[in-house]
Amino acid sequence: MKEVTLTSLKEAANRLLFDMSEAEYKTLLEEFKTISKQMALIAEDKSVDNYSPMIYPFPVATDSLREDIPAHPESRETILKNAKNKMAGQIKLPKVVS
Amino acid sequence: MNYDVTIGLEIHVEMKTKSKMFSSSPVGFMQEPNTLTSAYDLAFPGTMPIPNKQAVINAIQVAHALHMEIDHELHFDRKNYFYSDLPKGYQITQDKRPLGHDGYLMIGKEKVLIERLHLEEDTAKQLHFPKFTLVDYNRAGIPLMEIVTKPCIHSAEVAAKYVETIREIVLFLGVSDGKMEEGQLRCDVNVSVKRADSKTLGTKVEVKNINSFNHIKIALDYEIARQIKAIESGEKIIQETRRYDEEHKATKAMRVKTDSVDYKYFTEDNLIPIKLSDEFINDAIKTSHELASEKRERYQKQFGLSEYDTNILLASLDIASYFDNCAKLSKHYKAIANWLMVDITAYLNKAGLSIKELTITPNQLVELINEIELGHISNKQGREVFACMLKEHLDVKKAKEKLGIVNQDSSDITIRQLVIEVLDNNAQSISDYHHGKDRALGFLIGQVMKKSGGKVNPALTSKIMIEELNRRKK
Numbered sequence: 142m143k144e145v146t147l148t149s150l151k152e153a154a155n156r157l158l159f160d161m162s163e164a165e166y167k168t169l170l171e172e173f174k175t176i177s178k179q180m181a182l183i184a185e186d187k188s189v190d191n192y193s194p195m196i197y198p199f200p201v202a203t204d205s206l207r208e209d210i211p212a213h214p215e216s217r218e219t220i221l222k223n224a225k226n227k228m229a230g231q232i233k234l235p236k237v238v239s
Numbered sequence: 240m241n242y243d244v245t246i247g248l249e250i251h252v253e254m255k256t257k258s259k260m261f262s263s264s265p266v267g268f269m270q271e272p273n274t275l276t277s278a279y280d281l282a283f284p285g286t287m288p289i290p291n292k293q294a295v296i297n298a299i300q301v302a303h304a305l306h307m308e309i310d311h312e313l314h315f316d317r318k319n320y321f322y323s324d325l326p327k328g329y330q331i332t333q334d335k336r337p338l339g340h341d342g343y344l345m346i347g348k349e350k351v352l353i354e355r356l357h358l359e360e361d362t363a364k365q366l367h368f369p370k371f372t373l374v375d376y377n378r379a380g381i382p383l384m385e386i387v388t389k390p391c392i393h394s395a396e397v398a399a400k401y402v403e404t405i406r407e408i409v410l411f412l413g414v415s416d417g418k419m420e421e422g423q424l425r426c427d428v429n430v431s432v433k434r435a436d437s438k439t440l441g442t443k444v445e446v447k448n449i450n451s452f453n454h455i456k457i458a459l460d461y462e463i464a465r466q467i468k469a470i471e472s473g474e475k476i477i478q479e480t481r482r483y484d485e486e487h488k489a490t491k492a493m494r495v496k497t498d499s500v501d502y503k504y505f506t507e508d509n510l511i512p513i514k515l516s517d518e519f520i521n522d523a524i525k526t527s528h529e530l531a532s533e534k535r536e537r538y539q540k541q542f543g544l545s546e547y548d549t550n551i552l553l554a555s556l557d558i559a560s561y562f563d564n565c566a567k568l569s570k571h572y573k574a575i576a577n578w579l580m581v582d583i584t585a586y587l588n589k590a591g592l593s594i595k596e597l598t599i600t601p602n603q604l605v606e607l608i609n610e611i612e613l614g615h616i617s618n619k620q621g622r623e624v625f626a627c628m629l630k631e632h633l634d635v636k637k638a639k640e641k642l643g644i645v646n647q648d649s650s651d652i653t654i655r656q657l658v659i660e661v662l663d664n665n666a667q668s669i670s671d672y673h674h675g676k677d678r679a680l681g682f683l684i685g686q687v688m689k690k691s692g693g694k695v696n697p698a699l700t701s702k703i704m705i706e707e708l709n710r711r712k713k
Contacts, residue, residue, distance in 0.1 A: 156321075202312065202512040204519075209256050209293035212263035212277070220273045220281065220376070230272040231373035237323050237365065 145173040241435035247390035251425040259380035260360040261288030272375035280380045282326035294382035297414040299523040302339030315507040324362040333357035334504040346400045352389040395459035407531045432466040442476040449483045458483040542572035557594045564601035574608045606635045614649040614696045649696040661686040
C-alpha cells in the first residue's frame with residue numbers, strides 16, 4: 142500500500158479543491174498512521190482473504206424504488222444563482238477541451 | 240494476406256422516463272437550458288439519490304429481450320472523475336454487478352454475445368466554443384443503460400446491423416426513441432485487426448462520436464482499412480481513441496491511451512442494495528410491448544404479409560402501431576399494408592407530417608378499404624375519397640356524398656346485360672380484340688361504363704367482358 146505522507150495528503154486535498162492548516166494536516170496524518178497500523182494488523186491474518194469486503198456493518202437491503210413521477214424543477218434563476226459566469230441560460234466556463 | 244477483424248460495441252441508451260434516474264426532475268429534450276434540474280442534479284450537499292422504478296423496469300425489459308441473466312439485486316457504484324459535466328465528481332453506475340449479464344442477440348446467423356447491461360445516469364451537456372464552454376444540466380441525471388458486447392463481432396456489416404437491432408428493441412419496447420442524431424443512442428466501437436495467421440490479438444482502437452447508423456459501417460470500414468494498411472506498411476498500431484469525422488468520412492486521432500483511466504470505482508454507499516423480487520421482474524417482462532422481431536413474425540405468419548412489406552411497416556413504430564390498430568378492425572391486411580406503404584406514406588411525405596398527425600383514423604381507413612373490397616367503389620374512386628377526406632376532414636360517407644360517388648353496381652346480371660348490348664353494337668371491336676388488339680378491350684369496357692353512367696364495377700365488367708368476348712370467338 143502506498144505510504145501516506147504529508148505531501149500525499151496535501152496533493153489529495155489539492156485534487157479535491159480544498160486546503161487545511163498545517164496542524165490539521167498533521168492531525169490527519171496521525172490518524173492515517175493509526176489506520177495503516179490497524180490495516181497492517183488485519184492483513185497479518187490471512188483468513189480475511191476469504192471474506193468479501195463489506196460496505197455496511199451488517200447485511201442490509203431494501204425493495205423500495207421511486208415511482209416515475211416528475212416533480213417541479215427548480216427555476217433557472219435559482220439554479221444559476223451561484224454561477225459566477227453565465228450566458229444564454231447556461232453556466233459559462235473557461236474552455237474545458239482543447 | 241487475410242486479416243481477422245475483432246469488434247466490440249458499447250451502446251448508451253438514454254431512456255424516455257418521465258423523471259431522472261436518481262432525482263424527480265423531469266426528463267425532456269430540446270427544452271430551455273437548465274430548466275429541468277434540481278438540487279440533487281447539481282450535487283448540492285445533503286441531497287440523496289433515489290432510483291427510478293420505471294428505469295429499472297425498462298432495463299429489465301431490454302435485458303430480457305437480449306436473453307440476459309437478470310440480477311435480483313440492484314447494486315450501484317461510483318465512477319469517479321473530475322469534469323464540469325459531472326457536478327458530484329462521480330457518476331452513479333453499476334460496475335461490479337450489472338443488472339443484466341451474459342446475453343446474446345442473433346444478427347442473421349451470427350450470435351453477438353452481450354457481456355453486460357447496466358444502469359447509470361447521464362452527464363450534463365456541454366457546448367464547446369473556441370474560448371469558453373457552456374454547460375446545460377438538463378441532461379444530467381437522465382437514466383441511461385449501457386449495453387456492452389464481448390469482442391465477438393468480425394464485420395462492419397454485423398456491427399451496424401447489431402446497433403440497428405438494439406435501436407429497434409428499445410424503440411419498440413417504448414424505452415427510448417433511440418435517435419442517434421439527438422444523442423439518445425450513442426455508440427462507441429472498439430476495433431482491432433490482426434493477420435489471420437497471428438495468434439496475438441491486434442491493438443484495440445476505440446472510435447467515438449459515431450452519431451448515425453449510416454456512419455457506423457463507414458467508420459468501421461475506414462478504420463479496418465486503415466489498420467490493415469498500417470500493418471502492411473510495418474507501422475505500429477497505437478492504442479488510442481479516435482473520433483469519426485463526418486466531413487471526411489474518416490476516423491481521426493483524439494488521444495493516445497497510455498493506460499486505462501483509473502476511475503477508482505467503489506460502492507455507492509448512499510444506495511443500499513435493492514432486492515428485486517421474482518414477481519417484480521416477471522411483471523416487468525410480462526408488461527413489455529411487443530418486439531419488432533415478434534411483430535415481424537406475426538405479420539408474416541398471421542397476416543400473410545411478405546418480408547418486404549413487413550420491413551417497411553416496421554421501419555416506423557408509429558406506422559406499425561397504426562397498422563396494428565387497423566388490423567384489429569379488418570382482415571384485409573394486405574390492402575391496409577398497401578394503403579399505408581403507398582398512398583398514406585406519399586401523402587405524409589409530401590405534407591411533411593408524421594402518421595401521428597394523420598387526420599384519418601384507423602377506423603376510417605378500414606371503412607374506406609371495406610368499401611373498395613366490397614366493390615362499392617373502385618380503387619380510383621377510393622383514392623378520390625381518401626383525398627377528399629384529408630382535404631375536407633370528412634368521413635367516408637360524407638366524402639362520397641361530396642364527390643357524388645354512389646355505390647357501384649356489382650350485379651352480374653346487370654353488367655352482363657350491358658356487356659352484351661355493347662358487343663352487339665361493336666362487331667369491329669370484337670374482331671380487333673380477337674386479332675390481338677388489346678386496346679379494343681379497353682374501348683368496349685369504356686362503352687359499358689359510359690352506358691351505365693360510371694356505376695358498374697370496372698373489375699367485374701372487365702371479367703365479364705372477357706368471358707363474353709371469348710364466347711364469341713369463332
